[in-house]
Amino acid sequence: MEKLLDMARKVCDQAEIYYCDPTSSEVMFQKGELHDIESQFHSGMALRIIKNGKLGFSYTKNLINREEFLQNALDSLKGGVQALYDFPHTSDLPFLKTYNEHLEEVTSSSMVENCQRIADVFLKNTDAEIEVVAYKEIQNVRIMNDHGTDVQSKIGSSGYWLSLVYPGGGAGISRVYEEKIPFSVSRNTLDNLVKLYNDSSKVCEVSGGKMKVLFMPGSMYTLLWRLHSGTSAKSIYEDISPIKNDIGKQIISEAITFYDNALDDEVPGARSFDDEGVPTKRMNIIEKGILKNFFYDLNYAQKLGAKSTGHGYRASMWGGDTITMKPTPRLLHPRIEPGEKSFEELVAMMDKGIILDGVMGAHSGNIPNGDYSVGVSPGLYVEKGEIVGRVKDIMIAGNVYDTLKKVIAIENKLHPCWGGRMPAILFDSISVSSK
Amino acid sequence: MLLKLKQILNKADADYADIRYEIKKDTFITLDGKELSNIGSTSTDGYVIRVLKNGGFTSVSFTKEEDAEKALKTAQENAILLGSNIEKPITLAKVPIIKDTFIPTLKEDPRGISIEEKLQLLRHYNDIPLAHDKIAMTNTRYFEVTREKYFISSEGAEIHEDLITTGIGGSIISKDGNLTQNVRIGAGGSDGFYTIRELDDKFEQRTQIAIDLLKAEPVKAGAYNCILNQGLAGVFAHEAFGHFSEADIVESLPAMRKKMQIGNKLGNDVLSIIDNATMPNQLGFYRYDDEGVAVREVKLLTNGVLTGRLHSRRTAHEFGEPISGHCVAEDYRYAPIIRMGTIYIEPREKTLEQLLAELGDGLYILDPKGGQTSGENFTFGAQYGYVVKNGKKDRMIRDINISGNLYQTLQDITAVGNDLKLSKTGGCGKGQTNIRSCHGAPHILMKNVVLGGI
Numbered sequence: 001m002e003k004l005l006d007m008a009r010k011v012c013d014q015a016e017i018y019y020c021d022p023t024s025s026e027v028m029f030q031k032g033e034l035h036d037i038e039s040q041f042h043s044g045m046a047l048r049i050i051k052n053g054k055l056g057f058s059y060t061k062n063l064i065n066r067e068e069f070l071q072n073a074l075d076s077l078k079g080g081v082q083a084l085y086d087f088p089h090t091s092d093l094p095f096l097k098t099y100n101e102h103l104e105e106v107t108s109s110s111m112v113e114n115c116q117r118i119a120d121v122f123l124k125n126t127d128a129e130i131e132v133v134a135y136k137e138i139q140n141v142r143i144m145n146d147h148g149t150d151v152q153s154k155i156g157s158s159g160y161w162l163s164l165v166y167p168g169g170g171a172g173i174s175r176v177y178e179e180k181i182p183f184s185v186s187r188n189t190l191d192n193l194v195k196l197y198n199d200s201s202k203v204c205e206v207s208g209g210k211m212k213v214l215f216m217p218g219s220m221y222t223l224l225w226r227l228h229s230g231t232s233a234k235s236i237y238e239d240i241s242p243i244k245n246d247i248g249k250q251i252i253s254e255a256i257t258f259y260d261n262a263l264d265d266e267v268p269g270a271r272s273f274d275d276e277g278v279p280t281k282r283m284n285i286i287e288k289g290i291l292k293n294f295f296y297d298l299n300y301a302q303k304l305g306a307k308s309t310g311h312g313y314r315a316s317m318w319g320g321d322t323i324t325m326k327p328t329p330r331l332l333h334p335r336i337e338p339g340e341k342s343f344e345e346l347v348a349m350m351d352k353g354i355i356l357d358g359v360m361g362a363h364s365g366n367i368p369n370g371d372y373s374v375g376v377s378p379g380l381y382v383e384k385g386e387i388v389g390r391v392k393d394i395m396i397a398g399n400v401y402d403t404l405k406k407v408i409a410i411e412n413k414l415h416p417c418w419g420g421r422m423p424a425i426l427f428d429s430i431s432v433s434s435k
Numbered sequence: 436m437l438l439k440l441k442q443i444l445n446k447a448d449a450d451y452a453d454i455r456y457e458i459k460k461d462t463f464i465t466l467d468g469k470e471l472s473n474i475g476s477t478s479t480d481g482y483v484i485r486v487l488k489n490g491g492f493t494s495v496s497f498t499k500e501e502d503a504e505k506a507l508k509t510a511q512e513n514a515i516l517l518g519s520n521i522e523k524p525i526t527l528a529k530v531p532i533i534k535d536t537f538i539p540t541l542k543e544d545p546r547g548i549s550i551e552e553k554l555q556l557l558r559h560y561n562d563i564p565l566a567h568d569k570i571a572m573t574n575t576r577y578f579e580v581t582r583e584k585y586f587i588s589s590e591g592a593e594i595h596e597d598l599i600t601t602g603i604g605g606s607i608i609s610k611d612g613n614l615t616q617n618v619r620i621g622a623g624g625s626d627g628f629y630t631i632r633e634l635d636d637k638f639e640q641r642t643q644i645a646i647d648l649l650k651a652e653p654v655k656a657g658a659y660n661c662i663l664n665q666g667l668a669g670v671f672a673h674e675a676f677g678h679f680s681e682a683d684i685v686e687s688l689p690a691m692r693k694k695m696q697i698g699n700k701l702g703n704d705v706l707s708i709i710d711n712a713t714m715p716n717q718l719g720f721y722r723y724d725d726e727g728v729a730v731r732e733v734k735l736l737t738n739g740v741l742t743g744r745l746h747s748r749r750t751a752h753e754f755g756e757p758i759s760g761h762c763v764a765e766d767y768r769y770a771p772i773i774r775m776g777t778i779y780i781e782p783r784e785k786t787l788e789q790l791l792a793e794l795g796d797g798l799y800i801l802d803p804k805g806g807q808t809s810g811e812n813f814t815f816g817a818q819y820g821y822v823v824k825n826g827k828k829d830r831m832i833r834d835i836n837i838s839g840n841l842y843q844t845l846q847d848i849t850a851v852g853n854d855l856k857l858s859k860t861g862g863c864g865k866g867q868t869n870i871r872s873c874h875g876a877p878h879i880l881m882k883n884v885v886l887g888g889i
Contacts, residue, residue: 030687034520037513038770041497041506042481061479061498072477079464079474079550108513112520129688168690170810208656238468238572242613318864321768324461326473364805364816364836368608369615373836373887375807375814392812395838395887397656433656433887 001144004047004066009146011074012051016087016146018275018314019045020322022139027111029132032119037108044323046314047073048087055083059323085302087145090279093272096265099138099154100181106136106158114184118162121187125194127201128164128172135159143277151277157268159416160185164197169392171378173197173357174218178416180268200380202389206434212353212408213396213430214346214382217417219374222362224334224419225317226370226400227258231285231293233300233329240368242401246291252404254289257337262310264333267421273310275327280310285331297329317363334420339410346409346426348385354432355380355387356396373397395433403427437595440587443484443503449511451487451527453588455725456480457767462545462579464554466561468572476550481767485726486510490524491517492749494770528751528758530728532588536595537722541627545579545601548628553577556631557603563638564607569646571615575605577631578623580870582766584725592727600624600718600870602860603631609645616648616833618818619804621860625720625871630859644819651819651831656888660797661837661881662790665856667803667817668876672708672780673863674806675813675841677874680710680735680743681761681773681865682750691810694842695741697756702739702845705783709734710745710761712776712873717857719777719873723760730760730776739845747773765867774869780876783851787878790852792826794880799823800835811841836887844881852878 001017008015021043028036046059047069058072111134122130135158142152157178162185165172173196177185215223235241243251262271262280271280276298284292296304297312312327347355360375379391411423440454458480465473481498484506491514495506518524545553557577564570582598602623609616620641624630663671679685685692694701711732712719723729726748733743744754747762750773764771791799799821806815817835821828839847857875862868 031689033522034517035687037491037493037517039493039495039506039509039513040768041495041499041502042768043498044479057473057475058477059479060477061481062500072475076475079471079554081471081474108516112516116520129690131687165688165810168688168694168811170688170691170808171812234467238608240572240608240610240615242615318868320868321479324477324479358809360807360809360812360838361805361814361816361836363807364814366615366617366834368617371834373816373834375809375812375836375838375887377809377812377814393838393840393885395656395814395836395885397834397836397887431656431888433885435658435883435885 001142004070005144005146007066007070008047008049012049012056014050014087014146016048017045017144018323019142020139022137024135024137025108026133026135027108027115029115029119029130032123032130034112046323049073050083051077053082053084055081057326083299085298087147088149088276088278089147090149090151090273090277093151093279094263096263096270096272098265098270099156102181103136103138103156103158106182118185118190121190122164122194126164126197127167128197129167131163131165133161143273143275145277149277151273153271155269156180158182162193164193166201166378171358176416178268199387200378200390204381204389204391206381206391206394208432208434210429211432212350212426212428214350214353214355214424214426216355216357216424217415217422219356219359220417220422221419222359222372222374223400223403225362226367226372228331229367230370231295233294233296233304235368236294237300237303242370243291249291250289251291251401252286252289253407255339255407255410256286256289256404257284258286258334259284259337260295260331260334262333267416269333274312275314276308276312278308278310278312283309295329295331297327300329335414336422338412338414338423340412341409343411343424346411346424347382347387349409349426350382350385353382354391354394354396355382370400372400393435397431397433403430406430436585437587437593440585444587444589446504447486447507447589449486449488449514449589451589453485453586453726455483456585458583459766460581462550464557464577466557466573466575469565474550474554483764483767483770484510485770486514487525487527488514489518490521491515492525493517496768496770525749526752527748530748530758532591533723533727533729534593538597539599539626541599543628545599545628546581560603560634560638563635564642567642567646569609569611569649570607570642571610572608573605575603578602586725586727588727594723594727596721596723598625598721598871601628601630603634604860607641607645609649611649614649616645618645618648623860624718626716647831648819648833651833653834654820654832654886654888656886658883658885660794661884662794662799663879663881664801665854665876665878666858667800668780668879669858669874670803670806670815672778672876673775673872673874674808674815675844676708676736677775677778678808679841680745681775682744682746682754683773686750686753688810697741697744699741700739701741701842702736703848704739705851706736706739706845706848707781708736708778709781710776710778714777717777717873718859718861719871721776724762725764725771726762728758728760728762733759745773745775747771763869765869769867772866774863774865775872777857777873779855779857779874780851780879782853782855782877785850785852787852787854790850790878790880791823793850794823795826797823798832799828812838813841814838834888838885838887847882848879849882850880854878
């Protein structure tokens with residue numbers, strides 16, 4: 001990497017090298033039986049150069065020929081993509097505990113054993129169609145640039161994805177559990193999932209209208225994607241955010257504090273620097289309902305006359321191959337501050353309503369405007385504070401900025417879920433449609 | 436290349452093994468509004484090894500040639516582990532052993548066109564919406580993906596096939612005060628650069644829809660009888676029905692598998708659904724899948740009766756059904772999984788006017804905006820629509836998301852039009868992205884559809 005950086009420095013104004021080498025293995029159980037084992041050993045490198053205010057970019061999986069790799073980036077300068085920002089000089093980053101060597105103890109065999117144990121509990125106690133996945137991921141990330149930045153981090157995690165599907169329906173109760181160390185899912189947790197599944201197995205008829213809806217962490221990405229769109233520097237620059245002029249204003253319920261915290265190394269995936277080498281920080285985006293900050297990468301910060309907030313990541317809504325993507329503003333560690341109520345207390349607060357345990361179609365609808373309209377997958381039906389069954393063919397709809405004004409209570413715990421760590425949130429008067 | 440792969444595969448100690456090496460070349464241009472935000476051309480490569488040993492079948496993907504032995508060893512160990520933990524050993528369906536090189540014929544090879552010309556064309560299209568006051572933003576992109584694939588198996592298969600996909604995609608965003616609306620635009624295909632020429636009218640039409648949506652009414656939540664246009668009906672064929680024609684999905688859901696037995700009557704008599712990736716000049720076209728099996732036409736649903744299924748070699752044996760050649764990977768990062776090729780609802784006799792008359796009062800909803808299934812339930816969005824009164828198109832509506840149950844909906848499709856259209860861009864995300872996923876349909880009439888409103 002050093003040699004390549006030296007070569008690049010000689011022919012352009014600025015240069016940056018990004019390296020990563022993700023390795024992963026995954027064990028999958030279906031119908032209670034081992035179904036598949038997959039492994040990946042990948043590595044790759046991406047080069048960004050800036051010359052005369054223009055950006056050059058190239059990437060490779062195999063650095064066989066440095067000259068050719070650099071030449072590809074130089075050739076792409078001709079495209080004329082503007083880059084008026086400077087790569088940062090970053091040093092003295094806080095030490096984060098992102099990797100625990102005990103992770104090496106996680107093997108395909110140990111994952112098979114753990115999955116079998118979970119599947120056995122589910123098989124014995126439910127009639128569900130069971131899917132159990134265990135995985136381990138380890139990667140090194142290193143970023144060097146010609147301003148003297150050379151930062152790196154080894155990041156590791158292991159986890160489980162469990163799903164109890166109602167027979168025939170396809171929808172089911174799904175959960176993610178993730179740690180930095182080898183672990184097994186506790187019997188108590190499994191028993192709670194079994195209870196939730198069994199309590200909700202009966203199909204109930206419900207007529208549409210406005211009612212209480214409890215968004216579970218697994219459904220929160222529906223709201224998160226819309227908040228992400230509204231507070232991204234890219235949307236601000238493109239003038240498509242409905243809250244562009246609302247910094248300092250109360251835009252949603254004061255019960256909600258929405259923040260990003262890449263420094264939280266109690267959980268997997270912490271980062272002291274983003275994919276551009278900019279230091280990260282805990283940052284409130286919405287504090288007690290008041291819009292406080294938008295999030296920036298280097299590029300959009302320069303365009304908007306702001307500073308990068310350490311949110312330039314090589315990521316997209318749909319994942320993708322890290323090295324092939326250029327950094328854009330992304331929230332990779334979003335959270336909503338937990339409240340006071342346990343899950344059971346939240347359910348007890350519902351006279352009549354739906355627990356939105358999972359959704360379908362969160363990517364449809366007008367995301368920039370904040371609108372959502374999702375199918376339940378599944379929706380558990382609550383009457384008089386108790387789960388009495390589940391509903392089918394139901395849609396839940398609203399606008400994120402309106403929904404977040406209707407907060408009744410927030411769960412006292414954060415759970416790992418797609419896109420971040422979220423509590424369950426109970427909302428009042430949400431539109432539910434049915435046949 | 437094939438020789439090098441053989442040397443790697445020769446070291447396998449297995450009942451069956453195959454290796455796929457791919458060079459993937461991407462050319463990409465992105466315009467955000469007037470601004471060029473991305474442009475370039477680059478190449479990556481990697482390998483996937485699959486091993487069948489002692490009844491276990493596993494895969495490892497890797498990017499460095501020097502990792503080949505480690506990958507092979509890991510795959511073998513995992514296969515033994517898998518085999519010792521399952522009751523029924525995995526067997527692969529027998530297939531003809533193919534040795535072939537297939538390079539598709541293109542009308543205007545995009546690789547022979549300069550990136551400057553591609554940028555100029557994209558800018559030209561992008562300027563069409565931006566000339567209108569009410570258009571706040573565009574995100575348009577050009578993409579060209581070449582997969583140069585080499586496959587060999589321990590059974591003697593030796594295949595080299597190239598897949599070259601060209602396309603333009605994006606969205607047009609209109610704005611009035613705080614209200615934003617967007618429509619999507621897409622064009623492209625598998626057989627050359629000509630598929631993205633002469634799109635001016637299309638960009639004009641989409642722009643007008645984005646502007647009109649600012650004045651459209653949000654649809655009221657409830658259940659409606661609807662006519663779905665070709666794009667939207669194609670998404671139904673793909674999302675709601677097609678995924679459950681994929682044997683790897685249905686095998687994990689025993690209750691669903693029972694309902695999806697070949698010979699079961701599932702849908703209305705007017706409904707027939709076919710997957711045919713062998714059709715030339717379509718986005719979904721390919722000759723061999725990523726396990727070296729020649730793809731063939733599969734009649735999935737015939738007059739409402741389930742008549743076929745999409746398979747890998749593993750599932751074809753497991754189900755005792757014929758192989759179909761539908762095991763496809765996104766690229767060298769992944770082992771292949773079962774994917775649709777070109778799935779479509781077979782056209783019948785009715786014109787759109789006849790369908791509107793048959794509908795009487797209801798909604799006419801158009802163009803897909805993402806879809807998702809979860810077992811027998813599906814949800815997908817429409818970009819815009821119209822209220823229909825007495826068989827006549829009336830005012831425009833927006834914020835349309837529909838939800839339904841597969842089996843009920845297969846019965847509720849009561850009329851099928853005569854105007855089949857296939858999609859020009861794809862992007863199915865079943866774990867991996869399939870940019871060649873092609874779907875289509877004529878207009879269809881669907882009864883009692885739940886709309887979410889907002």
